Amino acid sequence: MVFEYLAYDLSRGEEEVSPQIVDRSLLRHVDNPFDLDAGEFQKLFRLTPDLTEDVVSQLDSHLRGSRITAISTEKQVLAALRFFATGCYQRPVGEQWGISMSQSSVSRSIHRVTAAINSSMFCAKVRFPMTQVERQAAKEIFASATSPFVGGTIGAIDCTHVSILAPKRHEEAYVNHHGYHSLNVQMICDPTLKILNVNAKFPGARHDSYIWSSSAVRMVMQRNFEIGNHNLFLIGDSGYPLEPWLMTPLTNQPEGTPKFL
Template identity: 80%
Template sequence: MSQTSISRCIHRVTDAINNSMFTSKVKFPMTQLECQAAKEIFASAPSPFVAGTIGAIDCTHVAILAPKNNESNYVNHHGYHSMNVQMICDPNLKMLNVNAKFPGARHDSFIWSFSAARRVMQRSFETGNHNTFLIGDSGYPLEPWLMTPLPNEPEGTSKFRYNEALCKARNPIERLFGVLKGTWRCLSRQRVLLYDPGFAGRVVNACATLHNVRLGDQTTDFDDRVVYDPEILSTNDDSAAPSSVAKRVQQRIIAIFLNIRIT
């Protein structure tokens, strides 16, 4: 086949996956039942965090051809052109959300601030659901619906154990990036998507969709299920600033680890 024919096929298949499969196969928990199912999956993982966790979040760079417009916006801190793609997954490496719309120079926290997933989480919190949150690294802001680690905590303290549990629980998102780029080599650093950013984002969406299709509806049976009491996380002060509420939620979670040693 000619290069033109191959390119045309890639565009048609990618568009078909985006238009007919993406939204049904990559779904962020929206309803109460979906959130509860996501919480149970995380609570049953080999490295659980606390009841209420529904997903781990992070960003990864996907190399692209230097675009003609706003080229400098796509040069990331590693020095090459990319898109900074936000993903959220569960412990089974199933993708719950993909945001492949931002250039490589944008910081993870900036992308999160404009994310539809953040709006969903904030709206859920503001309507009274105070026990549903994501977990991320220190590149994200601490919010009532997003827990992040604390810097430089002494070993053996409850804050250190909180950090240790959070980092172990968010490990699936790091593994996801490795699996995704190992399977779909067009997303790896050694390859470059030779398309404009808009279509490159659709290629990422297509790969994410096929990844979830490949996983199917499989779940993993875990031993030693751990479920922490959600009541300790509740807060009834809706009038306080989100940052203050987030710190109080974090402190209540840290209290869980006062007498728990993570192994």
């Protein structure tokens, strides 16, 4: 479930709300963020309180310190989630909701939580290809959607730009078409927004179609097609090439018709 929420978050792309707009006063007047209303909590951390507690539980063995002064797993996870949610400066993150974490402590927490997620959760939760049962379930959900995709659709693909500080080497390669430095991150999701694959290897100047052409998932889809499985494909926007295993929009189609989708 954690990765479904993250998928929804990234799917919003450049329409993301600016960190300056977030109502930080919600955090200034509570000692424990879990005391917040569930909706306010999710607005600030992007995950529900229950999902956040599940993450804390799963990461506790990786983050729990042995010293009595060690920062709790809960605080480390909350600090990291807040940073992931807004990208705001680390010092303001540490100064919120009375946890009094220094910038260096917030920075260490972000690195530790990220490493723990990658080592203990990511590979177990994010995987492609799906099993035959999962593929069939995905096909049925896509086919029964309000705007149905009949046939063998198992997932949707898109890229989103994740802003980064300008690197010292090959800085120009990270400037995207919006004019800021980023990684162009490719993500594939099933119809329930469960993340199936993430590719964060490419700088912002790389086009979506280039990333797809170098993707291991593309090779998997092509191999399935070549062995005779012609009823299995992804859907993508016009930034991707039309291929037997990747459907893209048809141009100049009448609005309201199936082909228009």
